[in-house]
Amino acid sequence: MSMSNNLLKGKKGIIFGALDEKSIAWKTAVRCHEEGAQLVLSNAPVALRMGEINKLAEQCNAPVIGADVTNMDDLKNLFEKSMEHFGGKIDFVLHSIGMSLNVRKGKHYTEMNYEWNQKTLDISAMSLHRVLRTAWDLDALNEWGSVVALTYIAAQRVFPDYNEMADAKALLESVARSFGYHYGVKKKVRVNTVSQSPTRTTAGSGVKGFDGFINYAEAMSPLGNATGEDCANYCVTLFSDLTRYVTMQNLFHDGGFSFTGVTAGVIDKMG
């Protein structure tokens, strides 16, 4: 119980996307548990077969319920089982899911395969709509509940090698705003995206030229790149009652990168 302030005492949450110890979702689950939350962990059936998640389940004393986020039956089952497990509704959800078929298969943006692109958008963006819709239909979230999805600044500015994921993230952020409006009006549920610095994880490292990418961001951020652990801390605050009027926002968690034109460190390298 390091660093615990019981910020999430009595709260119940579903965490999507913990693949291994490097995953942002993994680190967030650990921090939520330390802050007193009860958790259900979920990931795609293929990811569960790796077995890593069982370590996290043990550490957080949380059940693991598989769900492919593109499958509405899987999501319904997950939310129903979670409410059964908690004996009540859910207070927060972390959507920490991303996958690009065109990136994985080495297709350049200008030559994308549109079927793969549909799958990418479904897994990485519309899945947030699917998750919110499932919760909405089952009335599964408590008032003042909080839903957070992870995103990247390629939604606003071009990072060529981020490829179709840039479009997926733009769509994800838009869904957070649009559904955030409706869920706010209906149930005071808030929905936000956290735009995180490049982070060494399985999904992150899939981006071409990732080393250059992460080093450049480090040099371009007054505070340096935000770590996965710090991202987890930020998510805890957004799940807590200390941020109740924050909704429909894209929140940069990036050491200042997003509003920096240039840094002395980068200029020195150019000179």
Ligand SMILES: NC(=O)c1ccc[n+]([C@@H]2O[C@H](COP(=O)([O-])OP(=O)(O)OC[C@H]3O[C@@H](n4cnc5c(N)ncnc54)[C@H](O)[C@@H]3O)[C@@H](O)[C@H]2O)c1
């Ligand atoms: N790593 C970075 O540099 C970085 C930066 C900004 C934002 N993000 C975002 O953070 C989130 C988490 O990624 P990460 O970096 O922790 O990597 P990660 O590879 O650990 O997590 C991605 C997760 O998505 C899951 N997933 C893929 N397809 C799925 C499906 N059909 N159903 C359910 N789950 C599925 C994977 O199993 C995995 O657990 C992603 O949205 C990613 O785009 C990452």
